[in-house]
Amino acid sequence: MRKDLILHFGALAILLFLELLGVFSDYHQGNFARILVLAAYGIGYNVLFGYTGLLSLGHALFFSAGLYASGLSIYHLDYNVGQSLILAICFSAFFSLVIGYLALRTVGVSFMIVTLMFSQVGYLCILYFGGITRGDEGIVIQQSSRVFLSLDLSDPTIRYYAALIIFSLCLIFNLWIAKSSFGRVLIAIRENSDRALMLGYNVHLYKLFAVIISGTISGLAGACYGILFGYVGASFAAVPYSIFPLLWVLIGGVGTVLGPLVGAIFMFYLIDYASDITDAYMIIVGITLLVVTLYARRGLLGELRYRYFKWIP
Amino acid sequence: MDTLDNILLYTENISKNFQGIKAVNNVNFKIYKNEIRALIGPNGAGKTTFVSLLCGRINASAGKVVFCGEDISDLPVFERISNGIGYTFQITSIFVNLTVYENVALAIRKDNSNGEENSVSEVLSKVGLLDRIEQRSGDLSYGHQRLLELAMGMAQKPKLLILDEPTQGLSDSEIENFKKLIKDISSSTTILLIEHNMDVVMSIADNISVLHFGEIIADGDKETIQNDPIVQKAYLGD
Numbered sequence A: 001m002r003k004d005l006i007l008h009f010g011a012l013a014i015l016l017f018l019e020l021l022g023v024f025s026d027y028h029q030g031n032f033a034r035i036l037v038l039a040a041y042g043i044g045y046n047v048l049f050g051y052t053g054l055l056s057l058g059h060a061l062f063f064s065a066g067l068y069a070s071g072l073s074i075y076h077l078d079y080n081v082g083q084s085l086i087l088a089i090c091f092s093a094f095f096s097l098v099i100g101y102l103a104l105r106t107v108g109v110s111f112m113i114v115t116l117m118f119s120q121v122g123y124l125c126i127l128y129f130g131g132i133t134r135g136d137e138g139i140v141i142q143q144s145s146r147v148f149l150s151l152d153l154s155d156p157t158i159r160y161y162a163a164l165i166i167f168s169l170c171l172i173f174n175l176w177i178a179k180s181s182f183g184r185v186l187i188a189i190r191e192n193s194d195r196a197l198m199l200g201y202n203v204h205l206y207k208l209f210a211v212i213i214s215g216t217i218s219g220l221a222g223a224c225y226g227i228l229f230g231y232v233g234a235s236f237a238a239v240p241y242s243i244f245p246l247l248w249v250l251i252g253g254v255g256t257v258l259g260p261l262v263g264a265i266f267m268f269y270l271i272d273y274a275s276d277i278t279d280a281y282m283i284i285v286g287i288t289l290l291v292v293t294l295y296a297r298r299g300l301l302g303e304l305r306y307r308y309f310k311w312i313p
Numbered sequence B: 001m002d003t004l005d006n007i008l009l010y011t012e013n014i015s016k017n018f019q020g021i022k023a024v025n026n027v028n029f030k031i032y033k034n035e036i037r038a039l040i041g042p043n044g045a046g047k048t049t050f051v052s053l054l055c056g057r058i059n060a061s062a063g064k065v066v067f068c069g070e071d072i073s074d075l076p077v078f079e080r081i082s083n084g085i086g087y088t089f090q091i092t093s094i095f096v097n098l099t100v101y102e103n104v105a106l107a108i109r110k111d112n113s114n115g116e117e118n119s120v121s122e123v124l125s126k127v128g129l130l131d132r133i134e135q136r137s138g139d140l141s142y143g144h145q146r147l148l149e150l151a152m153g154m155a156q157k158p159k160l161l162i163l164d165e166p167t168q169g170l171s172d173s174e175i176e177n178f179k180k181l182i183k184d185i186s187s188s189t190t191i192l193l194i195e196h197n198m199d200v201v202m203s204i205a206d207n208i209s210v211l212h213f214g215e216i217i218a219d220g221d222k223e224t225i226q227n228d229p230i231v232q233k234a235y236l237g238d
């Protein structure tokens, strides 16, 4: 069997067996369910940043687009989970197409700023239309609405499996992209977009596809986050939720399929432990991030790939 | 001789200004099918700019480009290239973090019936890089990187291959190898070769065009150009 398949399906198997064998305490089970959905978000982010080389500072816009599409449709329109997920996926895809079309008129630093601005507009819209979104306070999705195929998604064990399924789908999709000729063109654009253009690739269109894929995965992750944890709030559309996926990817490994998971686990528990020690936990987090970025510039997995395992996709 | 059938590409009054500098000025140029055309001229004459106008890397200020009978002046660069214009960079431009294999596979673009792996191996064995197929291309020597750049041009299987100073910075033995390769490629592809090394030009080109301050000052076969008094004054330096 191929090494890359063993690595990735092995990682998924470990996540499955941790649950099956009852290794998790309730606390860690809940954490990991969150981490898995957030890592799916990180995968979406990585498609654009890690593979295509486009740094967005506004991905919270896509995460919250999915979050609110599903949350509001459940809350106001009585959609069931399946319907709301389909709506969220379609809405995120369309939304990414529009935002991508506009934002890709810029490159480099302007692209970062434009995406940041768009996401701020999104955030302010959520606050402004408080009558529908209930603004800062947000919406709690009742347990009775969080049922899929008669499974209660608020049950911690079912929730963990659901999160694992979502994460696995995103991971497999990412792995497929990384191995496909489409993904190779994205990487070529990241490495040397001038050359990719001069080889006859429609670089602009490829970038637009990358934004759509990235935004749709992020939106799907947002929708699942709202449904699994029962809360939809404006804080998910704010700047920190644009910066988190960037940090997960930077720490875990830029342009690696498993990087976002590694980064999300690392960050989650780093914040968790640091806040046990001191109220000023962001100092510890900051210093640790500094050390990681100084000594593993490519992120943990990225560094391993660079030094030892060239085959990691 | 000048029937539309045997002209591969021509330009009409094509020009490019950079902030007032006329880098290319009203050039009318033709290249015939299956020839090796050398484009010579002193540094800064506008050679790179001129070929960039042909492949669309730079937009023309005025004029038009016709390729295979079709006006391509308004086509974006990627379409001109998929239509059959290949371009290799004067300054080596490869994907340094990707393997030699991936570089060539990217140049092939669409998989033909042959299968990607076979096509890559075929091109690499022609330029003699087959044994380095799995190497990171940034780790290749300069000479090998130039060969890879050429291999990527070949892999595109263009109708017109533009080579911008391919032998720049190579050793004499490497240049000999390049001459053979270019001759080889020319059996199936028209070649527009920008070249400083007059020995290379004289030994492989069929015809020569001379560019000077953005204008074509002479056009013709080797003997004509060598004996042209204007060219001698402007470029060959007697």
Ligand SMILES: Nc1ncnc2c1ncn2[C@@H]1O[C@H](COP(=O)(O)OP(=O)(O)O)[C@@H](O)[C@H]1O
Pocket (backbone or CB within 6 Å): B018, B019, B021, B023, B041, B042, B043, B044, B045, B046, B047, B048, B049, B050
């Ligand atoms: N992007 C650019 N912006 C401004 N001036 C340029 C640019 N590219 C080339 N030039 C100028 O155009 C002229 C022709 O340059 P170039 O085409 O590179 O010449 P050659 O390839 O014959 O050495 C030079 O004077 C150069 O300085």
Ligand SMILES: [Mg+2]
Pocket (backbone or CB within 6 Å): B047, B048, B049, B090
């Ligand atoms: Mg030049």
